[in-house]
Amino acid sequence: MIRVFMADDHTLVRDGIKQLLAxxxxxxxxxxxxxxxxxxxxLDAVACDVLLLDLSLPIVSGIEVLRRVKKTRPELPIxxxxxxxxxxxxxxxxxxxxxxxxxxDRSEDELVDAxxxxxxxxxxxxxxxxxxxxxxxxxxxxxxxxxxRECEVFTLLCEGRSVTEIxxxxxxxxxxxxxxLAHVRQKLGVHTTGEIIAYGFRAGLVK
Numbered sequence: 001m002i003r004v005f006m007a008d009d010h011t012l013v014r015d016g017i018k019q020l021l022a023x024x025x026x027x028x029x030x031x032x033x034x035x036x037x038x039x040x041x042x043l044d045a046v047a048c049d050v051l052l053l054d055l056s057l058p059i060v061s062g063i064e065v066l067r068r069v070k071k072t073r074p075e076l077p078i079x080x081x082x083x084x085x086x087x088x089x090x091x092x093x094x095x096x097x098x099x100x101x102x103x104x105d106r107s108e109d110e111l112v113d114a115x116x117x118x119x120x121x122x123x124x125x126x127x128x129x130x131x132x133x134x135x136x137x138x139x140x141x142x143x144x145x146x147x148x149r150e151c152e153v154f155t156l157l158c159e160g161r162s163v164t165e166i167x168x169x170x171x172x173x174x175x176x177x178x179x180x181l182a183h184v185r186q187k188l189g190v191h192t193t194g195e196i197i198a199y200g201f202r203a204g205l206v207k
Contacts (some may be wrong), residue, residue, distance in 0.1 A: 007039040012181040036060025055082040070097035077118035092148040100124030158200035
């Protein structure tokens with residue numbers, strides 16, 4: 001039996017996934033958490049084969065949970081399940097240690113397939129992520145050079161969040177956010193917040 005730890009802040013989502021995985025026959029949810037801090041605390045005591053992790057967690061963000069878990073339990077495969085499209089975050093998170101990334105609009109069968117693949121020690125790449133990997137190899141998109149944390153700040157800024165709001169969302173100081181945005185501007189080759197947002201729309205990363 002594949003044991004899954006699930007971290008998602010929406011009760012309805014957790015309940016729906018538990019019902020889905022229960023029908024798979026070889027997968028069970030052994031623990032769940034509604035915020036990042038609870039996930040980190042519980043993971044110390046829970047035996048599991050796959051961590052199913054949402055990015056938009058309160059208190060401690062999913063990206064920070066990923067970073068800390070890869071330090072404490074590097075052998076645990078992490079599947080990101082997020083509302084953010086794969087072209088926004090997937091490559092950066094795979095580079096940061098995630099073993100797979102699925103947008104929440106993917107099919108139920110694909111979620112089950114991804115969990116089974118990770119439990120066998122494999123990575124799971126959707127066709128979207130595979131195509132983006134080829135694009136990154138060709139060096140066509142500047143945003144692909146952003147780290148996972150820089151990409152998170154970039155996305156939140158494009159969604160209209162202020163520096164203070166972003167800091168609260170990802171549990172860092174405002175000065176840290178400002179530093180990350182400076183890195184984003186440098187990597188994108190732009191100089192203002194408006195230019196960052198314009199780049200996000202041109203690249204199809206913001207709707």
